[in-house]
Amino acid sequence: MVRFYFVTGSLLCAIFVYAGMNGYKVVDPFAVSASRPLGPGGHYHK
Amino acid sequence: MAGNADIPDVPNPPVTKPRVKMFACPNCGGSITLRYPGASMSVVCENCQSIIDVNDENYKILTKFFKQAKPFTPLIPLGQRGSLKGKTWEVIGFMARSDVNSAYFWTEYLLFNPYYGYRWLVEDKGHWNFITTIKKKPESNLRVAGIGVMGEVLTLDGKRYKVFNSGRTQVDYVIGEFYWRVVIGSQTNTADYIDPPFMLSCEKDASEVVWSTGEYISHKEIKKAFKLDKVPDPIGTAATEPPRAKESWGKMGMLWALFLAFITCAQIWLSGTSPYEVACDYRGIYLQNGKQNDQTTPVFTLEKEKSNVQITVHAPVSNSWFYISGELVNNTTGATYPFERTVEYYYGTDSDGAWTEGSSESALTISAVPGGKYYLNLDTESGGYATKYKDQYNLKVVRGVPLYDNYFWFAFFLSILPLVSWSTMRQEEASRWANSDFNPYVSSSE
Numbered sequence: 001m002v003r004f005y006f007v008t009g010s011l012l013c014a015i016f017v018y019a020g021m022n023g024y025k026v027v028d029p030f031a032v033s034a035s036r037p038l039g040p041g042g043h044y045h046k
Numbered sequence: 047m048a049g050n051a052d053i054p055d056v057p058n059p060p061v062t063k064p065r066v067k068m069f070a071c072p073n074c075g076g077s078i079t080l081r082y083p084g085a086s087m088s089v090v091c092e093n094c095q096s097i098i099d100v101n102d103e104n105y106k107i108l109t110k111f112f113k114q115a116k117p118f119t120p121l122i123p124l125g126q127r128g129s130l131k132g133k134t135w136e137v138i139g140f141m142a143r144s145d146v147n148s149a150y151f152w153t154e155y156l157l158f159n160p161y162y163g164y165r166w167l168v169e170d171k172g173h174w175n176f177i178t179t180i181k182k183k184p185e186s187n188l189r190v191a192g193i194g195v196m197g198e199v200l201t202l203d204g205k206r207y208k209v210f211n212s213g214r215t216q217v218d219y220v221i222g223e224f225y226w227r228v229v230i231g232s233q234t235n236t237a238d239y240i241d242p243p244f245m246l247s248c249e250k251d252a253s254e255v256v257w258s259t260g261e262y263i264s265h266k267e268i269k270k271a272f273k274l275d276k277v278p279d280p281i282g283t284a285a286t287e288p289p290r291a292k293e294s295w296g297k298m299g300m301l302w303a304l305f306l307a308f309i310t311c312a313q314i315w316l317s318g319t320s321p322y323e324v325a326c327d328y329r330g331i332y333l334q335n336g337k338q339n340d341q342t343t344p345v346f347t348l349e350k351e352k353s354n355v356q357i358t359v360h361a362p363v364s365n366s367w368f369y370i371s372g373e374l375v376n377n378t379t380g381a382t383y384p385f386e387r388t389v390e391y392y393y394g395t396d397s398d399g400a401w402t403e404g405s406s407e408s409a410l411t412i413s414a415v416p417g418g419k420y421y422l423n424l425d426t427e428s429g430g431y432a433t434k435y436k437d438q439y440n441l442k443v444v445r446g447v448p449l450y451d452n453y454f455w456f457a458f459f460l461s462i463l464p465l466v467s468w469s470t471m472r473q474e475e476a477s478r479w480a481n482s483d484f485n486p487y488v489s490s491s492e
Contacts (some may be wrong), residue, residue, distance in 0.1 A: 002297045005463045009305045016309050016456045020316035020449065023354030025413040027455045038390070 071096060072105045081125070081138055082158060086223035090139075097220065099227055109230045117219060118142040121169065121277060122155055124222045128272035130167075130176060130263070135159050137167075137272075139222030146214040146233060156224060164225060167268070168260070172277070173284035174268050175245060175260040183257060184239075184246060193237040193248045196484055200239050200246055202259070207239030207246040210285050210482045242478070243288040262286040283477035295464075295471040302464040306457060313453045321446035323349060328441045330424060332361070332368065334431035343422040345377050346443065350417050353446040355383075358409040361439040363391045366430030368439060374412060377419035383412045389439075390430075411447065 019026050067083040070076070076093030080086060080100055088108060090097050097109040120140040122128070127136045139156030152170040159165075166177035184202035188195055198209040216233045232251075239246040243262035248255065262284065269277040280287075326346040332338045348355065361368035367390035374383040391404040426439065479485045 001463065001467060002294055002301070005298055005467075006301055008463070009301055009460055012456055012459055013305055013308050013312070016452060017312050017316075019452055020312065022352045023414050023446065023449070024452075025354065025411060025449060026452050028411075028413070028451065038388075 069105060072098065073107055073110055080223060081136070082160070082223065085158065085160075085225060086138070087225055088227045089223040090221045090228075092221065095221070097228055097230065100223070108227055118153060120153070120155065120221070122167070122268075122272050122274065126272050128268075130157075130165075130267075130271050133159055133162055135165060137222070139220065139224045139228075141217055141221075141224075141228070142219040143215050144218050146216050148213075151218070156222065166258070167263075170284065171282060172265055172280035173287065174263045174265060175284075175286055176263050177247070177258050177260040179256060179258040181257075193235060193250055198239070202246060205241045205244060207241045207244070209484050210238045210240045210245075210479075212237040212483060238285065240285050242286050242292075245286045260286065262288060282481075283474060285478060285481065287478065289471075289474065289478075291467070291471040291474040295467045298464045298467040302460065305460045309453060309456050309460070313450070317448035317450075320448040321350060321353070322448070323445045324442060325349075325355075325420075325445045326422070326441075326443035328422070328443075330426070330439050330441060331436050332426040332428055332439055333434070333436055334366070335429055335434050337425070337427045339425045341424040341426070343424070343441075345419050345421045348415060348417050348420055348445050350446060352414055352416050354449065355412045355415045356409055356444040356447040357385060357387070357412070358407060358442045358444070359387050359389055359439065360407045360442075361389045361428070362437060363389055363404075363406050363428075363430075365392050365394075366390070366428065368426065368428045370424060370426050370439070370441070372422050372424040374415070374443075375421055375423060376416070377421055379418070381416075383415060385410055385412065411449070413449075 015026070018024075065083060067080040069078055069080070071078050071091040071093060073096040074091060074094035076091055078089055078091050078098065080089050083100065087099065087101050088097055089100050096107050099106040099108050118140075120137070122137050122140075124137055124140060127134055129135075135157035136159070137155050138158045140153065141156075142151055142153050144151045152168060155167040155169070157165040157167060164179070168175045168177055182202060184200040184207070187199045187201075188197065190198070193212060195209065195212075200207045200209075213236060214233055215236050217228065217230055220228050220230065235250045237248045239248075245260040245262075247258045247260060249258075250256075265277045265280055268274070325348055326343060328343045330338075330341050330343075355374065357374075359368075359370055367388060369386070369388045371384075371386035373385070375381070387408050387410055389404075389406055389408045391402070391406050393400070393402040395401070422441070422443070424441070428437075476487045479487055
């Protein structure tokens with residue numbers, strides 16, 4: 001498991017630097033959703 | 047378990063055939079074979095289980111039995127030879143012992159090699175330990191008279207042994223021959239200390255204190271060494287079982303720290319070197335409570351070969367909403383990046399007092415946009431306004447903003463395996479210490 005983690009961890013670090021240098025958002029679950037007006041709902045009090 | 051001291055290592059000599067001595071049992075008359083006369087002091091009659099002093103010329107009976115009772119059968123037959131730790135050993139004695147208070151049983155095999163002396167194989171729930179008695183006395187971190195005290199840690203030859211068990215044990219059953227006058231029911235105070243896969247044991251009675259070291263041996267190694275057909279599979283986690291999960295976690299934890307340090311440094315560097323250039327600052331007109339389609343921004347340039355683009359929308363909303371949908375279009379290739387965003391802001395009062403919700407500004411990031419000339423096609427829509435005038439909104443395009451989401455996601459991904467490893471290690475150690483009198487995984491209040 002240690003060897004597997006060393007390989008995958010190194011790969012993740014490399015992907016992280018590559019993504020950062022090229023402006024990739026690697027995981028972006030919220031950007032894919034539509035942005036439509038919702039109106040007042042879950043408001044909070046001052 | 048008493049024993050003899052270590053004998054210096056010499057090349058493994060051939061084990062010669064022992065000078066066997068035979069005599070009749072003074073109790074039942076059965077034939078007794080003494081494998082190592084001169085070395086052994088007591089022998090057990092295989093017929094009636096009486097224990098006989100072989101140093102006495104009349105073969106005095108130490109413990110007398112009138113009926114044959116064999117509650118234990120040795121897994122390794124007496125007389126069987128096997129190679130362990132590079133040396134050949136013969137099984138000459140077998141005993142079952144138990145904890146006086148809990149009736150917890152285990153078995154011990156006495157091994158003999160005429161050149162190296164005695165060793166023990168201790169079997170407990172299918173787990174085996176190879177035991178050697180020592181002359182050295184370990185150093186304790188506590189200054190106490192007894193053995194096996196809570197929090198006690200012993201140091202010997204650079205190893206630190208934590209106290210695992212202590213109690214009073216007794217001999218319940220013996221067969222074979224022994225180097226002392228073994229007595230059924232004889233009791234000693236014992237304490238075990240562990241630094242897996244090694245252990246340190248102490249046995250103390252009125253006349254002596256005997257220390258011994260032990261090392262875990264797999265049941266497969268025992269089976270192979272003594273050429274046994276079958277050896278029971280181990281049950282549970284033994285006190286000295288090699289701490290594989292702990293070793294794995296040690297390495298994994300170090301890698302985890304290295305990876306997290308690396309991406310933290312990389313994130314600081316990436317954030318510091320992000321260009322954050324405003325490529326377009328556009329003011330558009332929209333119709334309150336209506337739609338305004340087909341607006342196009344002037345062409346602007348996105349520098350750098352590839353980077354992200356942040357689009358921020360600001361609109362004067364007040365208990366109203368503004369929606370914009372559009373596409374970032376490459377003026378040369380025609381490639382498009384569609385997006386939509388809503389800006390809404392509400393306020394009011396209710397029984398709990400004043401409240402607000404939303405904001406007049408919203409931003410989105412489009413990832414990995416190649417450099418070049420671009421423009422925006424925009425459609426707008428709004429609602430909730432009390433009036434129906436035209437109003438202005440602001441749209442800003444920024445090239446190369448620092449991304450923090452990636453950092454947290456990658457930190458999460460890099461943490462999954464180490465957390466699994468840590469959890470496995472905790473389970474292994476909790477299982478190991480479950481049989482201990484000094485279990486650190488159980489609070490004193492339980």
